[in-house]
Amino acid sequence: MAEFRMTGGCQCGAVRYALSEPPTGAHICHCRMCQKAFGSSFAPLAGVALTAFELTRGELSIFMSSDQAERGFCSRCGTPLTFHYVGRPRIAISIGSLDEPEKVAPGHQFGIEARLSWFATLPTLPGEKTTEEDDPRLAGNIAASNHQHPDHDTDAWPPG
Amino acid sequence: MSATAGLTGGCQCGAVRFRAGRLGRASICHCRMCQKQFGAFYGPFVTGFEVTWTRGQPKRFQSSNQAWRGFCADCGTPLTFEVPGREVELAIGAFDDPTVAAPVLQVNPNDKLAFVDGLPRLPTRQAGESPASDAFKATVVSYQHPDQDTAVWPEEGARHG
Numbered sequence: 001m002a003e004f005r006m007t008g009g010c011q012c013g014a015v016r017y018a019l020s021e022p023p024t025g026a027h028i029c030h031c032r033m034c035q036k037a038f039g040s041s042f043a044p045l046a047g048v049a050l051t052a053f054e055l056t057r058g059e060l061s062i063f064m065s066s067d068q069a070e071r072g073f074c075s076r077c078g079t080p081l082t083f084h085y086v087g088r089p090r091i092a093i094s095i096g097s098l099d100e101p102e103k104v105a106p107g108h109q110f111g112i113e114a115r116l117s118w119f120a121t122l123p124t125l126p127g128e129k130t131t132e133e134d135d136p137r138l139a140g141n142i143a144a145s146n147h148q149h150p151d152h153d154t155d156a157w158p159p160g
Numbered sequence: 161m162s163a164t165a166g167l168t169g170g171c172q173c174g175a176v177r178f179r180a181g182r183l184g185r186a187s188i189c190h191c192r193m194c195q196k197q198f199g200a201f202y203g204p205f206v207t208g209f210e211v212t213w214t215r216g217q218p219k220r221f222q223s224s225n226q227a228w229r230g231f232c233a234d235c236g237t238p239l240t241f242e243v244p245g246r247e248v249e250l251a252i253g254a255f256d257d258p259t260v261a262a263p264v265l266q267v268n269p270n271d272k273l274a275f276v277d278g279l280p281r282l283p284t285r286q287a288g289e290s291p292a293s294d295a296f297k298a299t300v301v302s303y304q305h306p307d308q309d310t311a312v313w314p315e316e317g318a319r320h321g
Contacts, residue, residue: 011196012221028279033304036172039238039251040204063173063235066300077221078231078238080199094199105275109284118262122188123277127269138226145225148193
């Protein structure tokens with residue numbers, strides 16, 4: 001059987017990681033600390049054993065949001081990447097930083113004491129046209145100059 | 161209370177703080193670039209008018225030749241989406257009161273992850289259901305900046321990361 005491998009990293013590609021076991025316990029956490037760390041209404045996280053988490057490029061920058069918790073991010077582009085309780089044998093990764101986030105669907109909601117009132121309405125909101133339809137010039141310029149790391153490992157980055 | 165009270169916010173550690181005079185449209189953008197900026201499923205942004213940086217400045221990553229994405233270099237919190245010549249878009253979760261900007265629109269819905277619409281229906285865990293977890297949380301002393309402006313931060317003598 002092929003060895004399990006799932007990869008991910010930050011937006012700019014300075015930090016890349018690989019998981020050697022499937023992440024479990026996928027959830028979204030609505031707590032105010034996760035909201036703030038992610039600049040969003042929740043943090044989407046899933047965990048692996050520390051021994052199954054490997055940095056394959058660059059280093060995590062760490063903000064200790066309390067003495068218990070280390071929040072890892074890329075200091076070059078800011079992408080929130082990891083959450084780790086000090087001394088514990090597991091580490092969580094941000095699901096959106098995975099190359100294939102679709103493969104890790106959350107199963108629970110935590111921190112609901114802070115869940116935002118508008119969170120439940122999001123699926124019912126109207127959808128705008130795609131950027132490609134709405135502003136083809138802008139979409140073309142972005143596609144032609146996209147500095148985001150591709151959703152797979154690369155030998156060298158940035159290219160050239 | 162003035163009309164702009166509550167239109168403040170900043171990063172998790174408090175090194176970067178902002179104030180907006182007023183807000184425009186709030187939305188969530190499902191595109192892969194917003195997903196990656198936030199390490200999450202979409203970018204929740206609201207248009208900010210008369211935005212001033214009241215402490216520090218975001219560091220910016222140029223995600224294409226059109227756009228810069230701002231964040232705190234000290235703690236990583238995603239803060240902005242910026243296109244020259246347009247008003248700045250501010251990350252809704254970074255506001256001290258994120259209820260001031262309820263999204264009204266989904267942008268780039270074709271890129272939406274399959275499980276996103278089901279998130280509000282996922283099972284939850286209430287306080288009291290996991291005594292061990294509650295006991296642990298009771299020991300946590302947060303170093304997150306409070307949800308209001310502060311004259312001095314970090315507080316004198318406080319340890320932060």
